[in-house]
Amino acid sequence: MTAxxxxxxxxxxxxxxxxxxxxxxxxxxxxxxxxxxxxxELSGYGDVNFDDTFADRVLLPGFVEAHSHILEGHxxxxxxxxxxxxIGPDGVLRPGTTSVxxxxxxLNTLSQVIEDPGETLIVWGFDPIxxxxxRLAARHxxxxxxxxxxxxxxxxxxxxxxxxxxxxxxxxxDGIEMEGVPVDADGRPLGELQEPAAMSLARTAMGTLFSxxxxxxxxxxxxxxxxxxxxxxxxxxxxxxxxxxxxxxxxHEVLDDPACPIRISLFHNAGxxxxxxxEIVAFMSSLVDNGTDKVHYGNVKIILDGSIQGFTARLNPPxxxxxxxxxxxxxxxxxxxxxxxxxxxxxxxxxxxCNGDEAVDVFCDAVEAAQGAHSWAxxxxxxxxxxxxxxxxxxxxxxxxxxxxxxxxxIYYWGDQHRDLILGPARAAAMDACASAEREGxxxxxxxxxxITPLGxxxxxxxxxxxxxxxxxxxxxxxxxxxxxxxxxxxxxxAHQLRLDHRVGSxxxxxxADMVALGDDPxxxxxxxxxxxxxxxxxxxxxxxxx
Amino acid sequence: xxPSLWDGLRSPVTFIGxxxxxxxxxxxNYLIAGxxxxxIVVLVNDVGDINVDASLxxxxxxxxxxxxxGCVCCSLIDGFAATLETVRTMPAPPDHLIVELSGVAEPQRxxxxxxxxxxxxxxxxxxxDVDQIRARASDERLADTIERQIxxxxxxxxxxxxxxxxxxxxDAVQWLRTRTDAPMVPAEHGHVDPVLILGVDRxxxxxxxxxxxxxxxxxxxxxxxxxxxxxxxxxxxxxESLGPEVVRAKGxxxxxxxxxxxxxxxxxxxxxxxxxxxxxxxxxxxxxxxxDRTC
Numbered sequence: 001m002t003a004x005x006x007x008x009x010x011x012x013x014x015x016x017x018x019x020x021x022x023x024x025x026x027x028x029x030x031x032x033x034x035x036x037x038x039x040x041e042l043s044g045y046g047d048v049n050f051d052d053t054f055a056d057r058v059l060l061p062g063f064v065e066a067h068s069h070i071l072e073g074h075x076x077x078x079x080x081x082x083x084x085x086x087i088g089p090d091g092v093l094r095p096g097t098t099s100v101x102x103x104x105x106x107l108n109t110l111s112q113v114i115e116d117p118g119e120t121l122i123v124w125g126f127d128p129i130x131x132x133x134x135r136l137a138a139r140h141x142x143x144x145x146x147x148x149x150x151x152x153x154x155x156x157x158x159x160x161x162x163x164x165x166x167x168x169x170x171x172x173x174d175g176i177e178m179e180g181v182p183v184d185a186d187g188r189p190l191g192e193l194q195e196p197a198a199m200s201l202a203r204t205a206m207g208t209l210f211s212x213x214x215x216x217x218x219x220x221x222x223x224x225x226x227x228x229x230x231x232x233x234x235x236x237x238x239x240x241x242x243x244x245x246x247x248x249x250x251x252h253e254v255l256d257d258p259a260c261p262i263r264i265s266l267f268h269n270a271g272x273x274x275x276x277x278x279e280i281v282a283f284m285s286s287l288v289d290n291g292t293d294k295v296h297y298g299n300v301k302i303i304l305d306g307s308i309q310g311f312t313a314r315l316n317p318p319x320x321x322x323x324x325x326x327x328x329x330x331x332x333x334x335x336x337x338x339x340x341x342x343x344x345x346x347x348x349x350x351x352x353x354c355n356g357d358e359a360v361d362v363f364c365d366a367v368e369a370a371q372g373a374h375s376w377a378x379x380x381x382x383x384x385x386x387x388x389x390x391x392x393x394x395x396x397x398x399x400x401x402x403x404x405x406x407x408x409x410x411i412y413y414w415g416d417q418h419r420d421l422i423l424g425p426a427r428a429a430a431m432d433a434c435a436s437a438e439r440e441g442x443x444x445x446x447x448x449x450x451x452i453t454p455l456g457x458x459x460x461x462x463x464x465x466x467x468x469x470x471x472x473x474x475x476x477x478x479x480x481x482x483x484x485x486x487x488x489x490x491x492x493x494x495a496h497q498l499r500l501d502h503r504v505g506s507x508x509x510x511x512x513a514d515m516v517a518l519g520d521d522p523x524x525x526x527x528x529x530x531x532x533x534x535x536x537x538x539x540x541x542x543x544x545x546x547x
Numbered sequence: 548x549x550p551s552l553w554d555g556l557r558s559p560v561t562f563i564g565x566x567x568x569x570x571x572x573x574x575x576n577y578l579i580a581g582x583x584x585x586x587i588v589v590l591v592n593d594v595g596d597i598n599v600d601a602s603l604x605x606x607x608x609x610x611x612x613x614x615x616x617g618c619v620c621c622s623l624i625d626g627f628a629a630t631l632e633t634v635r636t637m638p639a640p641p642d643h644l645i646v647e648l649s650g651v652a653e654p655q656r657x658x659x660x661x662x663x664x665x666x667x668x669x670x671x672x673x674x675x676d677v678d679q680i681r682a683r684a685s686d687e688r689l690a691d692t693i694e695r696q697i698x699x700x701x702x703x704x705x706x707x708x709x710x711x712x713x714x715x716x717x718d719a720v721q722w723l724r725t726r727t728d729a730p731m732v733p734a735e736h737g738h739v740d741p742v743l744i745l746g747v748d749r750x751x752x753x754x755x756x757x758x759x760x761x762x763x764x765x766x767x768x769x770x771x772x773x774x775x776x777x778x779x780x781x782x783x784x785x786x787e788s789l790g791p792e793v794v795r796a797k798g799x800x801x802x803x804x805x806x807x808x809x810x811x812x813x814x815x816x817x818x819x820x821x822x823x824x825x826x827x828x829x830x831x832x833x834x835x836x837x838x839d840r841t842c
Contacts, residue, residue, distance in 0.1 A: 171664075176662070177662065178659055178662035178663075179658065179659040179662070180659050195656070195659065196627065196628065196660075197627070197657070197659035197660040197662070197663060198659060200627075200628045200631075200660075200663055201663065201664075203664075206628070272624070274592040274593035274595075274596075274624075275593065275595060276595065314688075325691065326691050328651070328653060328656070328692070329651040329688075329689075329692055330651065331651065332566070332567045332649075332650045332651050333688060333689075334567055334568075335567060335650070358688060361688075362688060
């Protein structure tokens with residue numbers, strides 16, 4: 001006997017299906033969309049029942065995040081102390097930490113609720129690029145908790161500040177001669193640990209912070225955060241341990257359960273994979289067989305350069321704002337070309353992290369060479385981040401059939417800094433150029449790179465549409481896009497890059513019944529109000545997950 | 548951990564850098580296969596690149612290879628922090644830790660790892676493919692990376708000298724000389740006298756010879772007596788006065804106040820520090836020089 005058809009009623013439904021873009025309801029059976037249409041129309045599809053969980057909301061396809069990381073779920077095992085307000089998996093808003101005093105108050109409060117007086121307090125997201133005043137040092141932290149070790153993990157990921165109790169516990173409070181550990185006149189470390197080697201001195205705390213990165217708890221928190229953001233498909237752009245069956249098993253354990261409200265696309269990080277190329281290709285081929293409805297494999301990630309705000313991205317002339325030296329490569333062009341050739345021939349889609357425009361050139365060269373050697377029209381190779389992708393590069397990407405995943409959130413979170421310190425006003429205005437991508441015919445999506453910025457497609461859409469920095473200034477008005485385009489960028493066009501557009505990203509017959517329920521339609525509100533739309537919950541495979 | 552790790556002993560760390568294809572792996576294979584006096588631990592990006600005679604392999608377990616001569620090769624796949632932690636679990640400190648860097652890695656960025664618990668920085672060796680270096684350095688995308696690698700070198704290995712005409716070799720050497728004072732050691736197939744890369748154990752004033760290797764007399768070892776007490780500044784001056792053919796130097800001398808000074812030189816980098824272990828022989832500086840100075 002066929003299962004009954006469930007009709008999800010709503011105020012209206014925006015389907016992202018061009019043949020019926022706006023309608024009233026969605027009919028679902030066995031987790032699949034049967035059809036969208038009026039209630040009357042849908043009642044003809046069989047024995048129906050109604051799900052009115054979101055009857056007074058607007059239903060859209062569940063949002064798709066094509067660049068995120070498990071770190072977004074993992075870090076929330078500890079407390080957040082960043083500049084911007086941020087909501088945790090528990091739904092509680094953490095107000096931004098906007099001064100050293102703020103931070104110390106916060107630490108004091110947190111310290112008091114930890115039972116064991118010797119237990120290390122770890123917090124993350126600290127971002128002093130935004131505030132003035134003295135540089136945070138151990139002496140500030142010592143005033144709060146003389147006995148409890150403290151580790152502040154900065155938002156950049158390349159800096160940590162620790163207190164004297166931690167330095168004493170790890171044996172370097174009296175002094176250490178090492179680059180990345182600034183000391184006072186007496187040779188005693190000030191408490192700042194710069195770059196990974198120095199940060200590793202805080203051995204125990206760093207171990208605690210990064211152990212169990214891919215655990216049931218971390219994945220669970222990621223799922224909750226996604227649900228709160230209205231996101232039903234996420235991605236992990238760079239987990240290397242897919243070779244190990246145990247490394248994959250944990251994802252299935254959590255996600256294959258219908259009670260888990262997300263699907264994920266797991267990328268293999270091939271840049272860090274030094275095996276023989278043919279071995280990598282064979283591995284990718286066998287990996288795909290392990291995919292389920294909730295856990296998708298088959299795409300590859302390669303990192304070409306660093307970050308612009310870290311001055312480690314690879315830039316073409318004129319380079320950084322005041323002529324600072326160029327950044328670093330993370331892979332040689334030769335190895336990249338070799339990898340691309342083999343992966344393209346094996347029809348594996350590659351997403352490449354390219355922050356600087358020189359990196360974009362090198363990736364496009366590799367794609368062009370690969371395409372020249374073996375023809376694969378629907379490759380969907382994607383440039384990730386595209387902070388500095390130029391007009392000429394978008395034209396080239398269009399000709400090569402490449403996609404762009406654009407880091408629109410940067411405009412808000414670091415737009416002011418890019419304008420004033422890192423790139424200068426002209427290049428900053430052209431950052432994350434969504435309108436140009438659209439004009440030149442490059443299919444694109446927009447992302448959070450969670451946990452670098454929070455997972456949240458409404459906010460990312462808002463960034464791409466309005467291009468307002470944190471200080472409220474418009475950065476590059478000519479690159480603003482419409483709400484319609486932005487909505488496609490967080491649904492069907494994001495799904496396309498993951499090679500999942502036949503399964504998610506729009507509400508069409510035969511696709512997963514994945515939806516988000518919003519208080520308002522993002523196409524119908526004022527552009528500046530997009531990020532304030534209320535999110536009531538999601539539906540995944542026809543199962544509602546109200547918040 | 549902390550002070551109790553290896554009873555306070557620290558393993559010297561040498562980084563091997565250089566662009567893709569320069570011959571870093573060949574150099575590493577050569578060093579570990581031929582090692583009979585030192586227990587070397589090598590950290591590599593791809594353990595699959597380790598290519599020594601099968602008879603030398605004692606155990607190959609996934610990402611770790613143990614050789615019959617005591618050397619060990621570990622994979623860097625889990626990153627520096629985790630891999631160094633693994634090395635720290637070894638019952639005894641390696642006589643030398645060699646870290647192979649990726650082809651685009653800039654040694655300056657990883658050198659701080661050598662100051663973490665259980666380790667001390669020895670040197671950065673950069674392998675250069677003399678046949679390709681001019682072309683590489685002219686590639687706009689790579690020029691600054693290549694130059695920063697050369698800047699970081701304490702010692703440069705001029706590899707593949709067998710593949711180039713003398714004039715081309717001289718051209719490469721001249722170009723390198725405009726960028727670095729580091730001693731340049733010619734090599735074929737990455738075969739380099741290990742003493743030039745790894746130095747000598749302690750300050751034992753003996754002459755090293757390895758008649759079975761194909762680089763006889765590539766280096767000259769000499770010993771300078773340091774009978775008089777020296778101040779730190781005098782010790783530094785002495786090291787800086789050594790000629791450009793000197794690749795390594797190491798010795799201990801008493802300072803006027805009675806403390807022991809450790810003198811070290813690798814390439815153009817010298818360092819004088821206070822040495823806290825009394826159980827050393829003072830009064831001599833062992834100097835290792837290139838015997839054939841083509842550069």
